[in-house]
Amino acid sequence: MSDIVWHQHSIDQESRALLKGQSPVLLWFTGLSGSGKSTLAGALERALYDAGFHTYLLDGDNVRHGLCKDLGFSADDRDENLRRVGEVAKLMVDAGLVVLSAFISPTKEERERVRGLFDEGRFIEVHVSTPIEVCEARDPKGLYKKARAGEIKDFTGISAPYETPTAAELTIDTNKGDLASQVSALLDYLAAIQVIDGAKLKAAG
Numbered sequence: 001m002s003d004i005v006w007h008q009h010s011i012d013q014e015s016r017a018l019l020k021g022q023s024p025v026l027l028w029f030t031g032l033s034g035s036g037k038s039t040l041a042g043a044l045e046r047a048l049y050d051a052g053f054h055t056y057l058l059d060g061d062n063v064r065h066g067l068c069k070d071l072g073f074s075a076d077d078r079d080e081n082l083r084r085v086g087e088v089a090k091l092m093v094d095a096g097l098v099v100l101s102a103f104i105s106p107t108k109e110e111r112e113r114v115r116g117l118f119d120e121g122r123f124i125e126v127h128v129s130t131p132i133e134v135c136e137a138r139d140p141k142g143l144y145k146k147a148r149a150g151e152i153k154d155f156t157g158i159s160a161p162y163e164t165p166t167a168a169e170l171t172i173d174t175n176k177g178d179l180a181s182q183v184s185a186l187l188d189y190l191a192a193i194q195v196i197d198g199a200k201l202k203a204a205g
């Protein structure tokens with residue numbers, strides 16, 4: 001039994017969200033390295049920001065420079081990385097933001113654990129399903145080449161597992177169509193589930 005008691009403050013998620021004119025959610029982009037998570041999440045954040053919505057993007061590469069710089073890529077370290085990110089994202093959603101995150105998040109258990117932190121409907125899993133052959137051909141950071149040469153161990157998709165999501169809210173293969181239409185589909189979805197006001201989005205052009 002813990003001696004720490006939750007303090008309920010008077011301003012809650014609903015009040016903060018009302019002030020911002022949006023319904024806060026976490027859009028959790030998961031997929032292989034090079035699948036397009038950062039590009040998609042960044043372009044979606046830009047579109048939301050330009051339309052006047054309040055956002056924050058948590059990106060794996062960036063978080064690993066600070067909050068998670070003590071962690072590597074063993075299964076335990078990835079678990080801890082995603083635990084911390086989930087908790088930070090929960091605070092940001094509580095602050096009333098539309099939060100986007102771009103982490104490989106390779107296991108179902110890790111993704112479901114983060115989902116479990118949120119009320120129903122506030123965690124939206126976006127599987128960036130670009131096939132590994134495409135990711136490896138892109139290899140923007142040269143990491144697949146190094147992993148194949150054995151210079152990086154535990155590399156997702158090569159020498160460490162990636163469990164394909166089976167119940168993601170959305171699935172996007174960035175090898176099909178273009179970025180603008182992928183972002184447009186994401187915006188349409190957010191308007192349809194009333195996370196953002198479709199009229200405000202339309203007015204922004």
Ligand SMILES: Nc1ncnc2c1ncn2[C@@H]1O[C@H](COP(=O)(O)OS(=O)(=O)O)[C@@H](OP(=O)(O)O)[C@H]1O
Pocket residue numbers: 032033034038060061064073077078079081082102103104105106141143152153154155156
């Ligand atoms: N061994 C290994 N496996 C996978 N990825 C590696 C590895 N070593 C370094 N990198 C780089 O780290 C980025 C992934 O970090 P994440 O925090 O998203 O990973 S995880 O969710 O904790 O599995 C990933 O970034 P993205 O390419 O943007 O996905 C890589 O650039």
Ligand SMILES: Nc1ncnc2c1ncn2[C@@H]1O[C@H](COP(=O)(O)OP(=O)(O)O)[C@@H](O)[C@H]1O
Pocket residue numbers: 031032033034035036037038039040102138140174175177178179182
């Ligand atoms: N929507 C897209 N359409 C086409 N190519 C893309 C798209 N998104 C990303 N790419 C290509 O894939 C590469 C990796 O994208 P990135 O967003 O860095 O992936 P991740 O964050 O999953 O590692 C980019 O350098 C770009 O060339």
